[in-house]
Amino acid sequence: xxxxxxxxxxxxxxxxxxxxxxxxxxxxxxxxxxxxxxxxxxxxxxxxxxxxxxxxxxxxxxxxxxxxxxxxxxxxxxxxxxxxxxxxxxxxxxxxxxxxxxxxxxxxxxxxxxxxxxxxxxxxxxxxxxxxxxxxxxxxxxxxxxxxxxxxxxxxxxxxxxxxxxxxxxxxxxxxxxxxxxxxxxxxxxxxxxxxxxxxxxxxxxxxxxxxxxxxxxxxxxxxxxxxxxxxxxxxxxxxxxxxxxxxxxxxxxxxxxxxxxxxxxxxxxxxxxxxxxxxxxxxxxxxxxxxxxxxxxxxxxxxxxxxxxxxxxxxxxxxxxxxxxxxxxxxxx
Numbered sequence: 415x416x417x418x419x420x421x422x423x424x425x426x427x428x429x430x431x432x433x434x435x436x437x438x439x440x441x442x443x444x445x446x447x448x449x450x451x452x453x454x455x456x457x458x459x460x461x462x463x464x465x466x467x468x469x470x471x472x473x474x475x476x477x478x479x480x481x482x483x484x485x486x487x488x489x490x491x492x493x494x495x496x497x498x499x500x501x502x503x504x505x506x507x508x509x510x511x512x513x514x515x516x517x518x519x520x521x522x523x524x525x526x527x528x529x530x531x532x533x534x535x536x537x538x539x540x541x542x543x544x545x546x547x548x549x550x551x552x553x554x555x556x557x558x559x560x561x562x563x564x565x566x567x568x569x570x571x572x573x574x575x576x577x578x579x580x581x582x583x584x585x586x587x588x589x590x591x592x593x594x595x596x597x598x599x600x601x602x603x604x605x606x607x608x609x610x611x612x613x614x615x616x617x618x619x620x621x622x623x624x625x626x627x628x629x630x631x632x633x634x635x636x637x638x639x640x641x642x643x644x645x646x647x648x649x650x651x652x653x654x655x656x657x658x659x660x661x662x663x664x665x666x667x668x669x670x671x672x673x674x675x676x677x678x679x680x681x682x683x684x685x686x687x688x689x690x691x692x693x694x695x696x697x698x699x700x701x702x703x704x705x706x707x708x709x710x711x712x713x714x715x716x717x718x719x720x721x722x723x724x725x726x727x728x729x730x731x732x733x734x735x736x737x738x739x740x741x742x743x744x745x746x747x748x
Contacts, residue, residue, distance in 0.1 A: 436462040437678040440472055441489040443665065447698045448489065454694055455685050461678050473502045481672045486679035488668050489531075492573045496528045496666045497731035505668040508680060516687035516705040520726045521664055530664040530727075531686050532701040534628045535720060536578050537660065538651040539614050544623040553582065553653045553661070556624075557597025565601045566613040566622035570746035571738065574610070574628060574663065579737035580730040581661045581723060592740045599746050606747050611635060611644075618647040628663070633700025633713055652720035659723035665701070 441448055445467050452463035468475065472490070476483055476499070488504075490496050499505050505527035513522070513529050521530035538550055550556070556565060568575065582591040603622035608615075613625035614635060625648075635645035652660045667686055673679045685691050692703035697711045709715065741747075 435460060435678070436464060437486045437675050437682050438484045439463065439465045439487045439489055440475065440485045440670075441465055441467055442469075442472065442491055442495060443467075443489050447695075450694050450698055451686065451691055454691065455682055458685065459678075459681060461681065463682070473498050473504070476504045476670070477502070483670060483672055484674060485670045486673040486675045487682065488670060489665070490668075491665045492663055493577055493666075493727040493731050494573045494734050496523075496664070496668065497728065497734070499668050500527045500728075504670055506671040506673070508669050508683060510680065510684055512684040513687050516689070516692075518704060520724045521666075521704055523728050524726060528666045528668040529683060529687060530666045530704055532665050532692065532696045532699070532703055533662040533722065534630050534665075534701050535652060535660050535662050535722070536574060536626065536628055538653050539617060539625045539627050539632070539648040540651050541617050541623045542647055542649055550624060550651060551653060553578075553655055554594070555653065556601065556626075557594055559601070561601040561624065563601065563603050564623040565598065566603055566616045566625040567598075567606050568609055568613065568626075569606045570595070570741040570744075575626070576734060576737050576741065577663050577730060578626070578661050579741060580733035581655070581725065583733040583736050583740070584725055584730060585655045585658060588736055588740065591737070592744065595740055595744045595746060599744055611641065614648055615641070615644045618644040624651075629702075629714070629717065630700040632717070633711075636713070650717045652718060654721070655723060658725075659721040662702075662722045664727055665695075 445465060448465055452465060455461065456463055472488060476485065488499055490499065500523065507526040509526060517529045521533065522528065540550060579591065579595065582594050586594060610627035610631045613627050616622050617625055629650060632645055632650060635641040654660050667683055669679050669683065687705060689705045689708045692705040692708045696703040700714050702710050
């Protein structure tokens with residue numbers, strides 16, 4: 415189901431004639447996050463960018479439109495959504511030296527059907543008042559009995575948590591992942607609920623002491639007058655898997671197989687992977703740029719350095735069904 419803005423825009427895109435100086439994007443990312451990028455691309459190339467914002471149903475829309483789709487590129491958040499576009503057969507491989515140079519291998523599809531643009535880490539938010547420095551350092555620590563009744567999180571079936579769970583499956587196998595999730599469930603302070611911001615608010619309210627969430631929410635909350643106090647009650651902790659790194663997820667782009675403006679689309683993909691665009695995009699959402707030599711904004715850097723887990727995200731996408739099955743077997747949300 416699309417909102418009216420997305421439906422009307424995609425309808426207009428489908429009805430519009432194909433022009434040589436435009437590129438059409440279907441995006442799960444909100445318009446205000448994309449506009450600085452599209453404006454910079456148009457300024458640099460003269461190519462007009464049309465964006466249809468979709469809350470959900472991108473694969474279904476592409477199926478309904480078939481080869482008549484006006485879409486050239488899709489922007490998505492989360493590896494599962496990228497993999498869904500790939501697995502449905504809508505993403506075309508792209509061979510580009512610029513993309514291969516600027517996008518690290520573990521942040522692009524091995525078959526070049528999608529490329530990462532920015533990353534965010536799924537970390538632990540710790541209470542400044544009730545959690546000592548160094549008290550929690552790994553994802554495995556979340557099962558320690560000392561955290562019983564002290565952990566908050568959103569639904570285990572949310573794509574962000576399923577991606578994390580897919581990483582647990584990768585590092586510990588199916589049985590180990592199930593034992594881990596059972597241990598986390600035992601330590602929950604309340605039934606999983608709300609979004610990532612709600613978990614930080616719960617720490618501020620004294621409902622729990624640690625929570626699982628994406629890094630960029632902290633930046634967004636610090637910039638919000640109402641939520642700033644909630645954010646200031648916690649500090650980010652970058653946990654690792656034992657013998658590995660911190661779990662990261664990705665926002666990415668894929669070329670649609672039937673793209674009517676293929677050349678412009680590839681030109682935009684290469685622009686998106688450039689250091690200039692990377693830093694624009696990352697700054698808009700407090701994320702981490704991935705091109706060599708780029709840096710996150712000062713606030714994000716102040717949270718500290720970490721070593722990202724370097725498992726290829728398509729490997730994690732392959733674990734998604736197992737991760738979801740375990741989450742349902744454990745009845746994590748129950």
